[in-house]
Amino acid sequence: MEMKLSINEASIRAEELRASLRYHSDKYYNEDAPEISDFEYDRMFEELKAI
Numbered sequence: 001m002e003m004k005l006s007i008n009e010a011s012i013r014a015e016e017l018r019a020s021l022r023y024h025s026d027k028y029y030n031e032d033a034p035e036i037s038d039f040e041y042d043r044m045f046e047e048l049k050a051i
Contacts, residue, residue, distance in 0.1 A: 010051050016049040 005013060028034045036037055 014048060014051045017044050017051075020044060021048065026031070 019039070021044055024034070024036055024044075028041075
């Protein structure tokens with residue numbers, strides 16, 4: 001079920017996702033210590049694109 005977000009909510013959620021994606025990308029590429037699966041990362045990225 002898709003939730004509709006206000007512009008403000010979407011902006012906040014998008015920034016949360018960007019921060020999380022940056023964090024997990026750093027863990028994966030720079031520290032060689034991923035904390036989430038590729039599937040979970042891709043799901044966050046797809047959510048960000050949808051916003």
